[in-house]
Amino acid sequence: MTKDTKNPPIDRVDGRMKVTGGANYFADFELPNMAYCVIVGSEIARGTITSLDTKKAQGAPGVLGVFTHQNRPPIPGWDATVGGPADGPPPKPKTEETYRILSSPKILFDGQPIAIVVADTYERATYAASLVKATYAKQAARTDLSKHVAEGIAPGGSGDYSRGKADAHQTAPVTLEAQYTIPIEVHNPMELHGILAHWTGPDTLMIYAKTQGVNATQNAMAQAFKLDPKNIHVHTEFMGGGFGMGLRTWPQETAVVAIARKIGRPLKLVMNRSQMFTLVGHRPYTVQTIRMGADQTGKLVSISHAATAETARYEDFTEATVNMTKFMYACPNVSTRYRIVRLDRSVPIWMRGPGEATGAFALESAMDEMAHKLNLDPIEFRLRNYTETDPEHNRPYSSKHLKEAYQKGAEAIGWSNRKPQPGSLREGNWLIGYGMSTGVFNAFRWEASARALLKADGSLTLQSAVTDIGPGTGTALTMIAHNVLGVPVERIKVEYGDTSLPKAPSQGGSAIVSAVGSAVFDACTAIKQALIELAVKDGGSLAGRQADELTLADGILSADKEPGKKVTVSELMQANNLTVIDRTKESKAGPDHQKYSVYSFSVHFVQVRVNPMTGVVRVAKAVSVADSGRIISPKTAASQMIGGVAGGIGMALTEEAVIDHRFGRFVNNNFADYHVAVHADVPAIETIMIDKPDPIINPMGAKGMGEIALIGFAGAVANAVFNATGQRVRHLPITPDKVMQKLV
Amino acid sequence: MNPFQFTRVTTPQAAISASTKESGTYFLAGGTNLIDLMKREVILPERLIDINKLPLTTIEKNVTGLRIGAMAKNSAVADHELVKTHFPLLSMALNAGASAQLRNMATVGGNLMQRTRCSYFYDHSMPCNKRGPVQAGPDKGKPNGPAGCGAIGGFNRMHAIFGASSKCIAVHPSDMCIALAALDATVNVSGPKGDRRIPFSEFHRLPGELPQKDNTLLPGELIMSVDLPTNRFxxxxxxxxxxxxxxxxxxxxxxxxxxxxxxxxxxxxxxxxxxxxxxxxxxxxxxxxxxxxxxxxxxxxxxxxxxxxxxxxxxxxxxxxxxxxxxxxxxxxxxxxxxxxxxx
CATH class of the missing domain: 3.30.390.50 (CO dehydrogenase flavoprotein, C-terminal domain)
Structure with missing residues (x-):
């Protein structure tokens, strides 16, 4: 990187557009002759449709078609596939069921689409959808994981892990065994899911989607319709929140594309809120058991971590729930086990933090419980088991400044006010408690490409297919380009979220600044080299100078040791008859990456207030510290962390999608009854960035931070509630009934 | 949502006579609950009488205390000086309810008429006795979904611990009404048979054998205002x-x-x-x-x-x-x- 100093805070480059309505989300697009469709969902969780009356709906005003398992247009790439997702490898072991939307009368989950009604307006489609009536042969549905934990199967591809002795905890001086449960959580971004499909020719397709990766959607549709990906154009510049639900193409999206082809009109689907609970994934209900042993000096002897999560009967969903336990602490004996149970439920998908957030709640709660048993401060206990090398892979961390993060966070929250004895701090009717937790997530660097175009007027355009789901990707890419080329921020334009642009991975896994940012860095570096070559070549304005004697800033290339000796970029390009310098670069991690464990770390601190009479818990103060390498854009980075805390408060205190297992159906599938944290739940949040570059991951030294903003937070709250009250809540969310104490 | 007729009235008399003419008629005030119920197909009205133009928004002192017009917005009542000074409990209860946006739409009369938030009531694939039509009333709205009480034996975290029946264990969701009950309010209504004053404790009812009936209003009756007697609280x-x-x-x-x-x-x-x-x-x-x-x-x-x-x-x-x-x-x-x- 040309300058290795902390970056200045710049405003979100598309902020003004977003708040003034200038940013177009998929549902904002209107096309001539566009039709609308509405999904009719199953009202049972398991069984078979015995009759489906669509006559009334067909005859309703404006209706253009009603599509069911009897007449769904073909999806040629799906026809011969069995089990698992149609666009992925078949699961091992084989699934017992296959789900290819509207292909069978069999019902595999509550809310499964049984019809898609198309009309000339959304309202007419909605009304007609209400006229579709089904009868079913019901079967008893299994939807309650807590009743089926013992039936877990080992999913393909993720074996059990162990090092040291398997039964070491049995002989440890101090032992702990506890079960931790997280309920079903639903991503619930404000923006509803859907798609707008437009067949622009017999074999050419334009799609406006709600996807975290336009290239991924392009490939999924190419596979489904047996088309060359080049014939499919996908556009998703902005997304009103994704949190992981847009990391795959959902079957109903593909069905809409098939129906659009059949009716010969552009077709838009915008799902309703209750459909967001069943058709676009969720964080799976997960039951975890931790067994931990330690000695009297506060050294961990052993940890075993077992997790069992729900999945569908037609697809296996797995995530890295137990991984953190393998490498987080210095501990000689560690074993982990991960199982899934196939239920009559729709398939889960990664939700922010994903499995790591689920696992961190268990591990970091257990660490707090053990610290209490050992009479140790929770930070001190973690420091006594701190490791500078990754004990899972026996290799160094690329960078780790977690000790500094503990110290800075502790200072900011006022950790010295914490009393080790629970229930010691009181203000009137309220008990005060402090809690902390660590978070960690892989810092990925996936392959990505980007294009940079420097014009003779000194302006710069950056291009990449990557979608911005909200973290401020455009802003970060702008900063990276600015740092390389010295082009003023306001003269940089970023074009993204479109398959016509250079390929990029889906936005997820906290990987985009690292992946796409590196490609932007490389493309801009190539332009800089081109400029320098023009300047230093024979007859050039800085002929004979060495590249490292030149500085490029604010559109001027100058010689460091010769004041006044300079040339503007415009002059340089004009002198060489260039209107634009255009470079595209593909970028990926180098071989060094494999020699290190590359992780981002976080520490969360909270102060809670608990009313022991009513069980009300309030997060009064939150401090989150990120150790994620060089911070590229301080403002959007802080915003990422703040968003993670808001989500973490929801995970800790309020979020739970509830099923009535007698029916296998959700009973709180709306925004009034499914409680995401609201402003009143979220206090002022202090974010602290360690902001030290990682020497390995990429030329910017920047690691991802989307996941670590959430991972661990719920544990910090649970630990603080324990410190305030002495009540250990191991089953999220921490609602008043779990905390209140009996008085009369 | 089903197709329905929509009529706007400007006088209480017109509202009352319009509502008694045909069955399946509902008054539409702020719409913060009724529209939800229509979207969820819990209520399928044939006719909506929009009463938002009725001149019933006044909040004023009267000889016994305070009179609040039925069409006064929740936020207007909560922020009113007389309410804040003399009946702070009402102001607090109102501000504890819903969101600022909803309070700006919702009316006092509509708040009294809120239906329960029971999940089974809202999902017409689930059993519920409350969705059925009220006998002997103008409300012959079509029953939608199976009978029974889903909440008994089901998700009843939010449900009643007092006065429930084997037919229904739902709760009234209002915050405002808790304050009005404590403050001994009276509900003034007008109907085809003239005006009535209903003591607050007699306005809402327990479910008993007829859980579909939330209150004691007679067919065609319109809430005009709520009276609060002076107190020293x-x-x-x-x-x-x-x-x-x-x-x-x-x-x-x-x-x-x-x-x-x-x-x-x-x-x-x-x-x-x-x-x-x-x-x-x-x-x-x-x-x-x-x-x-x-x-x-x-x-x-x-x-x-x-x-x-x-x-x-x-x-x-x-x-x-x-x-x-x-x-x-x-x-x-x-x-x-x-x-x-x-x-x-």
Missing amino acids: ADHSHYLKIRDRASYAFALVSVGVGLEMKRSDGSVHTIQDVRLAMGGVAHKPWRLFEAEQFLKGKEATEANFKQAATLAMKGAKSYGENDFKLTLAPNSIIDALKTATKTA
Whole structure:
């Protein structure tokens, strides 16, 4: 990187557009002759449709078609596939069921689409959808994981892990065994899911989607319709929140594309809120058991971590729930086990933090419980088991400044006010408690490409297919380009979220600044080299100078040791008859990456207030510290962390999608009854960035931070509630009934 | 949502006569609940009478206290100087309800007419006795979905612990009505057979055998205003709402309390008069008459609050997931009394 100093805070480059309505989300697009469709969902969780009356709906005003398992247009790439997702490898072991939307009368989950009604307006489609009536042969549905934990199967591809002795905890001086449960959580971004499909020719397709990766959607549709990906154009510049639900193409999206082809009109689907609970994934209900042993000096002897999560009967969903336990602490004996149970439920998908957030709640709660048993401060206990090398892979961390993060966070929250004895701090009717937790997530660097175009007027355009789901990707890419080329921020334009642009991975896994940012860095570096070559070549304005004697800033290339000796970029390009310098670069991690464990770390601190009479818990103060390498854009980075805390408060205190297992159906599938944290739940949040570059991951030294903003937070709250009250809540969310104490 | 007729009226008389002409007719005020119910196909009206142009928004003093027009917005009532000064409990309860946006739309009359938030009532694939048509009324809305009570044996975290029946264990969701119940309000209605004054405790009803009927309004009756009698509770009022998040959530349990305190000597505070009502516990706002009787003339001590809470809980019955309310309710009564008497 040309300058290795902390970056200045710049405003979100598309902020003004977003708040003034200038940013177009998929549902904002209107096309001539566009039709609308509405999904009719199953009202049972398991069984078979015995009759489906669509006559009334067909005859309703404006209706253009009603599509069911009897007449769904073909999806040629799906026809011969069995089990698992149609666009992925078949699961091992084989699934017992296959789900290819509207292909069978069999019902595999509550809310499964049984019809898609198309009309000339959304309202007419909605009304007609209400006229579709089904009868079913019901079967008893299994939807309650807590009743089926013992039936877990080992999913393909993720074996059990162990090092040291398997039964070491049995002989440890101090032992702990506890079960931790997280309920079903639903991503619930404000923006509803859907798609707008437009067949622009017999074999050419334009799609406006709600996807975290336009290239991924392009490939999924190419596979489904047996088309060359080049014939499919996908556009998703902005997304009103994704949190992981847009990391795959959902079957109903593909069905809409098939129906659009059949009716010969552009077709838009915008799902309703209750459909967001069943058709676009969720964080799976997960039951975890931790067994931990330690000695009297506060050294961990052993940890075993077992997790069992729900999945569908037609697809296996797995995530890295137990991984953190393998490498987080210095501990000689560690074993982990991960199982899934196939239920009559729709398939889960990664939700922010994903499995790591689920696992961190268990591990970091257990660490707090053990610290209490050992009479140790929770930070001190973690420091006594701190490791500078990754004990899972026996290799160094690329960078780790977690000790500094503990110290800075502790200072900011006022950790010295914490009393080790629970229930010691009181203000009137309220008990005060402090809690902390660590978070960690892989810092990925996936392959990505980007294009940079420097014009003779000194302006710069950056291009990449990557979608911005909200973290401020455009802003970060702008900063990276600015740092390389010295082009003023306001003269940089970023074009993204479109398959016509250079390929990029889906936005997820906290990987985009690292992946796409590196490609932007490389493309801009190539332009800089081109400029320098023009300047230093024979007859050039800085002929004979060495590249490292030149500085490029604010559109001027100058010689460091010769004041006044300079040339503007415009002059340089004009002198060489260039209107634009255009470079595209593909970028990926180098071989060094494999020699290190590359992780981002976080520490969360909270102060809670608990009313022991009513069980009300309030997060009064939150401090989150990120150790994620060089911070590229301080403002959007802080915003990422703040968003993670808001989500973490929801995970800790309020979020739970509830099923009535007698029916296998959700009973709180709306925004009034499914409680995401609201402003009143979220206090002022202090974010602290360690902001030290990682020497390995990429030329910017920047690691991802989307996941670590959430991972661990719920544990910090649970630990603080324990410190305030002495009540250990191991089953999220921490609602008043779990905390209140009996008085009369 | 089904197709329906829409009529706008400008006088109460026109509203009343329009509503009695045909069945399946509903008054539309703020629409913050009715429109939801229509979208969820719980209510399928044939006709909506828009009463938003009725001149019923005045909030003014009258000889007995305060009169609040039925079409006054929740936010206008909560922010009104006379309400804040003389009936702070009402202001607190209103501000504890819904969100600022909803309070700006919702009316006093509409708030009285809110339907329960029971999940089974809202999902017409689930059993519910409340969705059926009310017999002998103008409401011949089509019953939608199977009969029975899904909440009994099901998800009943939010449900009643007092006055429920084997047909229905739903609760009334309003915060405002808890304050009105505590403050001895009267509901003024106008109908085809003339005007009536309904004491607040008689406005809402328990489910019994007819859970589809929330209140005692007669066919075609329109709420005109609510009267609040003058009281001496302004200095010692509190509305405590316990819910699953800090804002925009319905009450697990709420307590409305108004006290008139007398300072007998240097330190002891005697309760001269008291009103107590609870929300989130019954099919109607639940007045705690026995606890009130007990507390009158007593000192404001934790021991007395505990005894009052114990009396208030007589006859409580829980249904599984709401067992915690048997603890949360008395705890909340004590907490609210402590706060209102400033003895916390």
